[in-house]
Amino acid sequence: MSSDVRTIVLAGVGGQGTILVSRVLTTALIDAGYDVKMSEIHGMAQRGGSVSTTVRYGKKVDAPLVGKGEADILVAFEQMEAVRHSSILKKDGIIVVNDYKIMPLPVASGAAEYPDNYIEALSKAFRVIAFNAGEAAMALGNARVMNIIMLGAMVEAFEMEQFDWDSALAKQVPPKFLDINRRAFEAGRALAGRKV
């Protein structure tokens, strides 16, 4: 039993860039000397389905995945995915959520509705940090850096500033996009900092 192990779950919709975030995250953790395990689900999830990645770190990590009530923080790239994965969090868990909606097919086709009260419902149960990372990315001039804004917000919310994020970004992001990703990371930290 490894009690010092911390568990981060990233959740989103296929194509939202969760993979890059998990790469930067695990790079920083490994460079800091932690044992790290990460688990992701491929396959049908690629086709616009719900995707999630689990990252666990500590002195020694055993299981690469967790079940209900076991994660410390949930970083959700989309509102409904925050709700879908919320039961994986511990009672006092933290949610960093992108205030953004991607319509699943049952909603798009009119068979179901996308509720408006997700952030409110989540906030009643957990500590929630919500903001529109997509808009913040557009303000920086590149919608695709939404994912690194989420990473920055997670670092702030989860008090992980001691790691060498700059070096991890430099290792995982192509040089020509490094500058904008650095700015996205800082923007995410600032956004979460205001909400904490």
Place this chain on the structure above:
Amino acid sequence: MSQFLSGNEAAARGLYEAGVRVGSAYPGTPSTEIFENLYPYESIYHEWAPNEKVAAEVAYGASIAGVRAVTAMKHVGLNVAADPVFTAAYNGVGRGFVIISADDPSMHSSQNEQDNRHYARAAKLPMFEPSDSQDCLAMIREAYDVSERFDIPVLFRLTTRVSHSRSIVEEGEPLVLEPLAYKRDTKKYIASPANAMVHRAQLEEKMKDLAAYAETCPFNTIDERGHKVGVISSGGAMMIAREVFPEDTSFLKLGFTHPLPMKLIRKFAESVETLYVVEELDPYLEEQIRAAGIDCIGKAIVPSMYELNPALLREALTGRKPETAEVEASAVPRPPVLCPGCPHRGFFYTLSKRKNTIIAGDIGCYTLGGSPPLSALDSVVCMGGGFSVAMGMAKAFEQIGEDKTIFGVLGDSTFFHSGITGVVEILYNKGNVIPVVLDNSITSMTGQQDNPGTGYTLMGEIAEAVSIESVFRAVGYKKIFTVDPQDLKAMRQTIEDAVACREPRAIIVKRPCVLIKRIKRERARCAVDRDKCRSCKRCLSVGCPAVFFKDGRSTIDPNLCVGCTVCLQVCPFDAIFKEEQL
């Protein structure tokens, strides 16, 4: 050097370090990335075979000829490859032969969750079960030594969470092996009844020797921490057990799980007051341990279905539900869908509107054609089953006098995998079935792998592209209709022409997958003229993730749309248009 590798990447590295020279596989989640990660290793010839049986035979042939060889597949692939594998166990190997099978507990991307450890017992194969990426690398090397030392193929069993989890791995140096001088050995490699009689008895002897090896195998290890509680586990379940049981629990980690080290297990069982056996899926270990007269707690509390995780195991042990906070909201399902611009959409949309039509489908992206709103499939069974299941349905309807139009549907890779035998069946046995190949020029569901029809090999060489049409013609089909599914009018007409045709006929629905990177496409997208939209929702019936309703009218997400125009073609009010010059 230490690396952060997935189990599949580590297995690929292990194959390199073990001096493997030939590999043949068929892609299938969660096994696909093993072969995709062989590209840095020039010493390994590696290929995508048409199916798992061919792959196993190719690898086995290479072993007979004197080099270390590997085949890899998902769990259901081993059903396809079982025939050569069972006999290879009798004949034995030249150089080492390892069969990697990746199971998919919880069916993240599969049609069943069979526990392939049973194959080791059924075929009498030694088996390794790695628990993490380091195991994947280290055990592969050991597996080749075992294969050669005991003259037998080795089953290497992974699961989704072992294959797709990353952990830190220490890489080693590759072995360089001298090739064996090949010598014909008819008694060994000709599986005639007379030879098989001899091999049968030899196999039992090998099993005894392997049982002795299991007792001292470096991957069957006891971690003694206390005498109250002991846990026996293997594979991914082992890591979950370590996480959940208290510090003073002793563990017997079984990395080599066929045949079992029963003496070691007995010794361990005797050293603890209470013995647990923690397994994902079937009670494979537990049944054998109980049969040896050793009492244990296993499936009485641990679930035997679906993927195991720490919370589930903790609940099984303590009876207490995991604690989380209740959110007073629920999420709408987000099923996987055909991508925007997917060529399968036009085909399934057209058939979804056709009355009195039966469509037997197959395994691939086009399985999604069975989901709402398209809902255009009657069955999906297995790779290559689309044509033959349709044939059976057609014969049954004939027997009971039902008049239906029956289509058998599969993809290009599935056609080469095991669809061709169905092509022969339908013609030979006079089936009233229209075989349809949805040729998107790639094996897409597993991540765009090449196949015999694409013109490229796994190692990136240009290859002869096998023509699906020529196969139909060679078998004896008289009329082959080829159509672009993105032209809905042509699609509809082709279906009716094929239905009306009295000769043996087939349809090839041809358009490349939108995800193929080497194909350059025009940038295009569609948009809705919201003044013209009359809210009829016809556009929603094509099941495109880019099209949705907002404030009572149709809307197209410009970030998702690729301009395929299928929604535009179904709109009765010309409210959708293609944007010019992006």
